Amino acid sequence: MAKESFSADERAAMKERAREAKRVASAAEDLTDVLSKIAEMPEDDRGLAERVHATVLAAAPGLTPKTWYGMPAYAKDGKVVCFFQAASKFKSRYATLGFSDEAALDDGPMWPTAYALIRWTDDVEAQITKLVTRAVG
Numbered sequence: 001m002a003k004e005s006f007s008a009d010e011r012a013a014m015k016e017r018a019r020e021a022k023r024v025a026s027a028a029e030d031l032t033d034v035l036s037k038i039a040e041m042p043e044d045d046r047g048l049a050e051r052v053h054a055t056v057l058a059a060a061p062g063l064t065p066k067t068w069y070g071m072p073a074y075a076k077d078g079k080v081v082c083f084f085q086a087a088s089k090f091k092s093r094y095a096t097l098g099f100s101d102e103a104a105l106d107d108g109p110m111w112p113t114a115y116a117l118i119r120w121t122d123d124v125e126a127q128i129t130k131l132v133t134r135a136v137g
Helices: 008-022 027-040 043-059 122-135
Strands: 064-068 071-076 079-085 095-099 114-117
Touching: 027 043, 027 064, 027 071, 043 071, 043 079, 043 095, 043 122, 064 079, 079 122, 095 122
Parallel strands: none
Antiparallel strands: 064 071, 071 079, 079 095, 095 114
């Protein structure tokens, strides 16, 4: 049997992204969507997503919450800077905090754009605060 190029979860995420791109929403509606997506997550992912959400907005209050591929994301001038991906989304062993090419994290010829996130600690919060602050410039 030939392997499909995208899993059902990946196809669902792409369809959700297409709906997001077509939708014109207010900032309040976008925030409601993000909070709804976080609330739908399994407990482990939800706890991390809630902490990421609060930390990102505290570090960069100018970022606008919105969904991106059905996951919480944070945009500057309409362009996603960073996003949270739940471990459950693609049955991964860890959640991910990722940064798009809009993030000002450039550091020489190579730098990380995604971080595995398995547990919340004060050090994790401090590192995320530092990364997000730097990412928005």
